[in-house]
Amino acid sequence: MAQRVVPKAVLPWRQVHLDFHTSEHIPDVGARFDATAFAKRLKDGNVDSVVLFAKCHHGWSYYDTQIGARHPTLGFDMLRAQVDACQAAGIKTVIYVSVGWDERSARDHVDWRQVAPDGSFRCLLGGHLDAAWKYICLGTPYLDYLTAQIDEVVRAFPEADGLWLDIIKQEPCCCVHCQAGATAAGLDWLNEGDRDVYRKTVLQTYLDRSVQAALAVRPDLPVFHNTSMVPRGDRHFFESFSHIEIESLPTGGWGYDHLPMAAKYAGTLPYDRLGVTARFHIVWGELGAWKHPNALRYEVCAMLTHGTKICIGDHLDPTGVLDTTSYQMIGDVFAEVEAKRPWCEGSVNIADVALLSAVSVRSPGSINRADRHAPEDEGALRMLNEGHVLFDVIDADADFGAYRVLILPDRVRIAPALKTKLDAYLAGGGKVLLSAESGLAADGSGFALPVGAALLGPSPFNPTFIAPRDDLRPDWITDPFMIFAPSLRIRATDGLSLGAVHEPWFNRTPHHFNGHINAAVKPEPSGYDCGVRHGQVTYLAQPVFSLYRELGSVAVKRYTLAALADLLGAPTMAVEGLPAAGTLTLRRLPNGHHVAHLLYATPMLKGQTVLGPLEVIEDLPAIGPIDIRLPGGTTAARLEPQGINLPVVDGKATVDRFACHQMVVFS
Ligand SMILES: [Zn+2]
Known part of the structure; x- marks a missing residue:
């Protein structure tokens, strides 16, 4: 028909x-x-x-x-x-x-x-x-x-x-x-x-x-x-x-x-x-x-x-x-x-970064509930929201050129059609952040993109521990920290290492185990790299996004967001003082004005139903001050719908306090 x-x-x-x-x-x-x-x-x-x-x-x-x-x-x-x-x-x-x-x-x-x-x-x-x-x-x-x-x-x-x-x-x-x-x-x-x-x-x-x-x-x-x-x-x-x-x-x-x-x-x-x-x-x-x-x-x-x-x-x-x-x-x-x-x-989202949905690539059009909540996609979304990154979620049919960085989370292997599109995107100056299996050829035999590292197969150890470079490590952690997930072994070749991988004495198996959780980390680095940046491509050897969705490690999130910031450079707009539970979006109106949306609440886990975890919102506490660096090309800031002009000093405006949702219009 x-x-x-x-x-x-x-x-x-x-x-x-x-x-x-x-x-x-x-x-x-x-x-x-x-x-x-x-x-x-x-x-x-x-x-x-x-x-x-x-x-x-x-x-x-x-x-x-x-x-x-x-x-x-x-x-x-x-x-x-x-x-x-x-x-x-x-x-x-x-x-x-x-x-x-x-x-x-x-x-x-x-x-x-x-x-x-x-x-x-x-x-x-x-x-x-x-x-x-x-x-x-x-x-x-x-x-x-x-x-x-x-x-x-x-x-x-x-x-x-x-x-x-x-x-x-x-x-x-x-x-x-x-x-x-x-x-x-x-x-x-x-x-x-x-x-x-x-x-x-x-x-x-x-x-x-x-x-x-x-x-x-x-x-x-x-x-x-x-x-x-x-x-x-x-x-x-x-x-x-x-x-x-x-x-x-x-x-x-x-x-x-x-x-x-x-x-x-x-x-x-x-x-x-x-x-x-x-x-x-x-x-x-x-x-x-x-x-x-x-x-x-x-x-x-x-x-x-x-x-x-x-x-x-x-x-x-x-x-x-x-x-x-x-x-x-x-x-x-x-x-x-x-x-x-x-x-x-009539507003449209402004995004520096695009999250290429792993589900959209491996199960296009799936109406399966498990795919609705694919951990690598949801983990990446959480990190980006909590990191106040301006981003879209896209499929492989999107115009990659509209974004400065593409993220391929954990499980996006590169079939030939996607490789052709990514090669063109990189040739046009785009940047790509890959993790775990993402970036591998469809058969897993090697990297399909120029990551600047040799792939040496899966690590026999789980957990492993990573010691990122000083500029990428979580600011309160000075020791190798645990990655409780299977990871890949890589060694930087012409790329720049993001840090070292440490390995434990042994895995926890019926043959031997140590203490409550894991055998201690060996003092010497393993010789493998936790990640690598090669110009426009950054690769992380651990499934950081799924891991964040499953276990919520703040250390893993901070490291991943630091690697993203290193690749992205200055964002279109930045905020200071917004907690991780707050989100930021920036939208463009038909008249060309930009509207920043600050949103904040703290859903609390209160129960469990057959449908899933039950998170409840009761309070909408006011928070602030939030400092906003204005998007390029704008010089004035106004709270809406209150109609209150904000002073702009050195390209920055400050929202003293807000509860739940506040729009700031830039012109
Ligand atoms: Zn039937």
């Missing part, structure tokens, strides 16, 4: 994603819905767009449908009433259809369910008999049912401002339909590689047919498919999207690193972007649980620092009534968004 071109959307700034997953066991659904009160509460919450439900994860529809089934205890066309109320109040409406979860279909058509290679039905965080959402396979006749629903709902709501398709999580599947489809395509569904090939076919067919169904009726309709992440490295995937939404509930398994990762990557793609957090304490579906308003404020301000528009998730009570707590919280934070919008609208 010829693919439709999805028109690009310009998104609203203050959206609410109004979940409404409602079991048939709940009585009197919508019985207290009042159109006037519904619209008024959204208006009071400063909401300018709302995602409303046509069909939920339970598989019930909330409009008068001939294709599906209206919720059995809902007595009227609630979606029509909601849309009418919002239209009258000037609030945009986006129509939600659950795709990958549909409990009603899972019950009525067991053959439509995704089957894992071990023969089990795929469910979210549970098994077939648990209270767990059941994954539907998009390679089954369900796709006909779904596209008929899309056709119906798009016709029924011609005034809709968008179509929101959820749970696009097609995994390798062994259902009877995929068995037949794979076989017909000449593939073996018992073979892992073949299963993934067929999975991609099923996913692309879903994208094509869902878009076709919507755009055949409404060629201008914005369409979004939610994978719960922004897959990196397959730009073709987004051709079925009108825009990108970044679902990222920090307490719900995404963590506080996910938004910057996804937003920085999405910011390099030609789409408008919306960040999505929620008012819940942990995650979607909590009826009657709220995070502290300071957490919501921080999460929303974080989106502003990345230039995304804002969406806050809520869940409508089954009675059809919006609660007061949520809309007080949302109203306050959306008022702040509206006040700050003039210094965010």
Whole structure:
């Protein structure tokens, strides 16, 4: 089928994603819905767009449908009433259809369910008999049912401002339909590689047919498919999207690193972007649980620092009534968004450095949750954020020439196409920071880039210890310090050594061990180098980024950031006094002015759920002073939205104190 071109959307700034997953066991659904009160509460919450439900994860529809089934205890066309109320109040409406979860279909058509290679039905965080959402396979006749629903709902709501398709999580599947489809395509569904090939076919067919169904009726309709992440490295995937939404509930398994990762990557793609957090304490579906308003404020301000528009998730009570707590919280934070919008609208990120996502190279387009949190990518992101480096996250299709330094973290081996592109980048004056396997040829046989060192194979020791040069070592450590990860052995040839590697007397094995953790370091250096700089290329022989993600060693971070600073030279803009938990971004407005965003909070680890660590924000302490060296070519600094001019002395301005988020505009 010829693919439709999805028109690009310009998104609203203050959206609410109004979940409404409602079991048939709940009585009197919508019985207290009042159109006037519904619209008024959204208006009071400063909401300018709302995602409303046509069909939920339970598989019930909330409009008068001939294709599906209206919720059995809902007595009227609630979606029509909601849309009418919002239209009258000037609030945009986006129509939600659950795709990958549909409990009603899972019950009525067991053959439509995704089957894992071990023969089990795929469910979210549970098994077939648990209270767990059941994954539907998009390679089954369900796709006909779904596209008929899309056709119906798009016709029924011609005034809709968008179509929101959820749970696009097609995994390798062994259902009877995929068995037949794979076989017909000449593939073996018992073979892992073949299963993934067929999975991609099923996913692309879903994208094509869902878009076709919507755009055949409404060629201008914005369409979004939610994978719960922004897959990196397959730009073709987004051709079925009108825009990108970044679902990222920090307490719900995404963590506080996910938004910057996804937003920085999405910011390099030609789409408008919306960040999505929620008012819940942990995650979607909590009826009657709220995070502290300071957490919501921080999460929303974080989106502003990345230039995304804002969406806050809520869940409508089954009675059809919006609660007061949520809309007080949302109203306050959306008022702040509206006040700050003039210094965010149309802005682009300014970056000295680009983090070439390792996942984007080794698993392009992966929608696998583990790849969402690849340790080498997240570790690098953390270091750069904490080091207040101005950076983007990119894939191999990006324009490398836009950056002064590229970082290839830990696991980016260099295939021929990437080598050609990197060679041209280096020839044009670009610089590259490599670590561990990054920079090796695809087969690992040697370096594919001119690092100025000989590769002598993997070190037999773990841990090893490094003693960086004085200008690169952490300022409080004067002894060799531990690298608790496998590393490579190199020896500088025509490159300049970054320091020495020391080795322990022996590894901890069943044959021999020493003390609690490791055998002591031998006093004499091993003769190997911990890293090397050769002109425009710096190579670190340890997987510093994954290591930082796993173990958080400040010593490793400081050393790595020092090696980066040595390679980069003077940054476009620098700050002093901002703690590691603070982040810095610099964005350029359409009028040419630059806006520095200072952001600060300290999420604290308070618990653990099946989704991941639970980090909570309660306080937003004020910090300062922060000294800022102005970007080149600017001479004036002003706090916004306060409109207060800052004195500029010797190219520096000082923000005395701020809490959470402060914009400084340079002109
Ligand atoms: Zn299947």
